[in-house]
Amino acid sequence: MRAIRFSQTGGPEVLELVEVDTPEPRPGQILIRHQAIGINFIDTYQRSGLYPMKLPSGLGSEAAGVVEAVGDGVTRFKVGDPVAYAGTPGAYAELNAVAADRAVKVPAGIDARTAAAALLKGMTVEFLIRRLHRVEAGETVLVHAAAGGVGQIMTQWLKALGAVVIATVGSEEKAERVRELGADHIILYREQDVAAEVRRITDGRGVPVAYDSVGKDTFEGTLKSLARRGLFVSFGNASGPAPAVEPRQLMLNGSLFFTRPTMGDYLATAEELEASAAALFEMIGSGKIGIEIGQTFSLAQAASAHRALESRSTIGASLLIP
Numbered sequence: 501m502r503a504i505r506f507s508q509t510g511g512p513e514v515l516e517l518v519e520v521d522t523p524e525p526r527p528g529q530i531l532i533r534h535q536a537i538g539i540n541f542i543d544t545y546q547r548s549g550l551y552p553m554k555l556p557s558g559l560g561s562e563a564a565g566v567v568e569a570v571g572d573g574v575t576r577f578k579v580g581d582p583v584a585y586a587g588t589p590g591a592y593a594e595l596n597a598v599a600a601d602r603a604v605k606v607p608a609g610i611d612a613r614t615a616a617a618a619l620l621k622g623m624t625v626e627f628l629i630r631r632l633h634r635v636e637a638g639e640t641v642l643v644h645a646a647a648g649g650v651g652q653i654m655t656q657w658l659k660a661l662g663a664v665v666i667a668t669v670g671s672e673e674k675a676e677r678v679r680e681l682g683a684d685h686i687i688l689y690r691e692q693d694v695a696a697e698v699r700r701i702t703d704g705r706g707v708p709v710a711y712d713s714v715g716k717d718t719f720e721g722t723l724k725s726l727a728r729r730g731l732f733v734s735f736g737n738a739s740g741p742a743p744a745v746e747p748r749q750l751m752l753n754g755s756l757f758f759t760r761p762t763m764g765d766y767l768a769t770a771e772e773l774e775a776s777a778a779a780l781f782e783m784i785g786s787g788k789i790g791i792e793i794g795q796t797f798s799l800a801q802a803a804s805a806h807r808a809l810e811s812r813s814t815i816g817a818s819l820l821i822p
Contacts, residue, residue, distance in 0.1 A: 502822070503593035504802045507556040509549030512803035512810075515559070515592075523597040525571035530600050532583055536616035537591050537820040538562030539797075539805050540649075541713070541738055547806065550737065553589075559802075560591030560820075564606060564615035574600045582606040584777075586620035587764065592802055594822045601770040604777040609785055617817035618791045620763070621650045622780035623773075624735070625657055627766035630779070632759065633709050633731055637662030640702060642710035642725055644718050645738060646683060647674035649817040653789055654711065655681045660788040666701055668694060668718070670812060677792075677815060694721035706730060706754070716740035728754040735761055738812065792816030 501522045506514045525531040543559055545551040564584035567577050577583060577600055585603040590596045606615045629635045641658055645651045646667030658665050659682040667683035669675045675686045687697045698707060706727035712718055713736030722732055734742050750756040767773045783789040794816035797805040801820075808814050 501594040504559055505556055512806040515803045517800045522595055525569050525597045527572040528600055529571040529597045530567050530577050531569040531597050532565045533568045533595050534563045534565040534822050535612035536564050538616045538620055539818040540620055541736055544806055544810055558590040561589055562586040562620040563591040564612040576600055584615040584619045607781050614791050617793050622653050623776045624763055625654045626776045626779050632761055635661050635663050640664040640707050642666045642707045644668045644712045644714045646678045647815050652816055655683050656789045695724035698725035714738045715742045723753055726756055731757045733759055796821050
């Protein structure tokens with residue numbers, strides 16, 4: 501089968517398309533033939549060495565397709581079932597062997613491309629706004645990178661909950677897209693002072709919670725945008741790692757709370773995974789959340805896909821099509 505591999509960390513050019521043996525599902529695993537592969541910022545962190553991996557290595561952690569074979573002891577899936585997974589390495593390939601308890605069935609009415617574009621990003625949103633902090637109707641929320649894959653899902657889900665969304669974006673084109681998704685206020689973070697705009701919008705109070713997937717470039721603005729006892733949720737590094745947090749700064753800026761969560765700790769069990777995916781698929785199936793696939797690339801174009809993602813020129817989700 502064809503797969504992407506890299507033997508040293510670096511820029512997108514380290515990604516190579518190679519022929520490798522097709523894996524055999526071990527006991528408790530299923531073999532999935534991919535129809536669509538999700539591209540996520542964590543892939544670029546692993547490729548660059550920001551998140552170290554044992555090399556040589558495959559890449560990618562999200563895909564959707566059909567079950568090709570099942571290992572001993574698997575009863576939840578059968579050959580031909582439509583499935584998706586997020587969080588298992590090796591997704592940049594035509595097939596992957598995945599633990600059956602880390603995959604989910606894709607319900608009728610949701611195609612493989614939508615599932616691959618939505619699962620990791622959507623379950624990230626689910627735990628951030630429903631379990632890490634339960635957003636309530638009428639609550640004002642700051643969402644960075646709102647035109648991206650996670651940001652679009654978060655904006656729509658927050659609006660479905662009745663929240664007031666302050667969205668930051670990098671261009672007028674992206675601003676228009678986020679308006680269409682229902683964002684109440686738009687900040688062009690490259691041109692405007694984010695904290696000053698948030699204070700203006702909230703009559704000086706600041707927001708009770710801010711979701712920041714950008715990292716270095718937005719850190720200071722996010723910190724200064726929070727209300728007293730506000731929550732700073734840092735969950736990405738699109739512009740580079742956020743600086744170290746000095747505890748005294750949390751005190752001086754209003755007795756703030758700071759967290760850097762990872763999805764693995766919120767989807768630690770098969771039951772948590774199933775519940776999170778079910779909540780996401782229900783939101784998609786009901787029409788409350790639409791999934792925009794802004795860009796598709798062939799498996800051989802993985803390096804180009806990374807360049808597009810890191811330039812922050814993409815809108816919505818990006819996919820590899822094997």
